[in-house]
Amino acid sequence: MSILIDNASRVLVQGITGREGAFHTGRMLASGTNVVAGVTPGHTGETVDGVPVFDSVHEAVAHIRADVAVIFVPAPRARDALFEAADAGIKLIICITEGIPVRDMAEVMAHLPRREARLIGPNCPGLITPARCSAGIMPSEIFMPGAAGVVSRSGTLTYEVVHELTQAGIGQSTAVGMGGDAVHGIGFIECLTLFEADRETEGVALIGEIGGDDEERAAQFIHDHMTKPVVAYVAGHSAPPGRRMGHAGAIVEGTSGTAATKAAALEAAGIPVAASPSELARLLGEAIKRRRTT
């Protein structure tokens, strides 16, 4: 078991002939992912690392069944690519593209429920179920299969925590990078719900950052609904208000969205909050061990 993707997942890559798309298709294949098709308008009949390329998602799925789309299309055309994937019946869409306008993402988020499609991202590293499926750009080399669920708003912090976990002998069930934009698809609560129901996952590391109130709402949800241990880390305690800290969604507005209020909300809900990424890995290891012995 795992969440969202496993070795049965059939992955289609939109923007497969671009620099990023082609590079990461090779990496996904190398990590054992079943990449079945690619799409770039005007490139039908070509192949990328042996993967057949089609002009449209509709054309691709008419020939080859696919259930996951990974999008590398440049920002000005990403909105259309997202609509296309959903309208062609893809139920899990991962959008890696960075810099998509908020208006475009709001329109996409209004449309996806009509097609019952789920979105991860945009501006995210995607997700990985180690040794079985990598849908995105996470470095599969640092992962190993196991019992820790990871859900995060930050790519490199995820890698940092996973690296520590792996070195400590704690493998991962699935790691999800939600992305750093203000308007995005899957959130903490959806991922936590899936991890709670997943038999393989024994504990979850939640990695948050400044901006919005996703962490506060997650804290309430964990308190009310999670039986598995959750540990957390929040980045951005020293961020000045009103400045975008790299991610479009990482901004303290007025007095809301600060790291301190998020950490306090998590602690108030009984969730251990780490002071550093390495401490987070240690806390999760301890929590999983405790759960196994009780």
Added chain:
Amino acid sequence: MDLLEHQGKQLFAEAGLPVLPSVVARTPQEARRAAGQLGPRVCVKAQTKTGGRGKAGGIRVCGTAVEVEAAAADILAMTIHGHPVEALLVERAVDIARELYLAITVSREVRGPMLIFAREGGVDIEELAKRAPDAIVRRPIDPLLGLLEYQVRDVVDAAAFGPDDPGGTGAGKALAEAARSLWRLYRDRDCTLAEVNPLVLTTGGEVICLDSKVTVDENAFYRHPDVVPPPPEDDREAKARAAGLAFVPLDGDIGVIGNGAGLVMSTIDQIAGAGGRAADFCDIGGGARSEVAQAALEALFAGPPVAAVLVNIFGGITRCEDVARGLVEAIKAARVDAPVVVRLDGNAAEEGHAVLEAAALPNVTLALDPDEAVRLVVDIARKRAAAPAAETAVVAPPDGAEA
């Protein structure tokens, strides 16, 4: 990007929102001339990106040309919350019967635009939300359907214009039209905030946007070539932005460079936790190559001297070896003599260590893990801060580097 009041009002006027006649002035003389065209009574308003200018004395109503010139001179000499006032908006004054609040902003919770209206304007909306939450009307707008007529009616109903208010039924119609126009502006101009606070009903029964606060989505600039972002005030930020890096100037003395927004924020937090203070936030991004690492270091040294630098890289896609090469180049080329602590882990970390060791730069220290890196850099910075001023970092730019 936040627009100044007069830039926002330009967009308001284009979208058909009611604004008063006004002129931008940069000298007291220009302000006086503007008042001559608009007067006799005008409002002189500081144009700054920060809020709270009214409380700071940046807005004055004047009745004569002499008063305008004096007020303009005073306000142009002000610095409001660290921002010097460089321009004024001279605007015809009106008599206000009622102040309202109208805005559209992006709601993370509904993942789309949200219309916000309050029958009390001219106040801090967040403060009003705490004091009288029922006074605020919120309506999520479906971006594919647009602002719906029933939502417009909800706003007019909430305004509760009565027989004592000037303007009669015309006021309600004008408010409805203002809401529709604001939505068009928000959508067509890729705003993430379009706020009118206050939206006023004048004693003459007119509905007028007295202030504007507009934020345009930076990711959508390519659709609005006429919206020109102002250059960053900070040299380091300007240099970094030109190289395509995310950079936020901070006021400490430890330079920070890392890959990934979360990792850099986390590094800055840990420096603070260890008793140090970061000089910047600099994210060289995923898949960073050697030129990018070099550009980051150069941007950092375009600013005030730092006591030490921490380069914190976790290579996922990024090859640590490439980052190491860029660092060596930059440190040699810029003749950086400030101590640099480097932590490389993940993809090609060993090759990266080899590059740094082979270069044998005397001011570079390798750290084995992020916790050690933070301890080292804070320790070095503290010792240098305690040393006599003559020994603090001096960075000589390379010959002809500014070309």
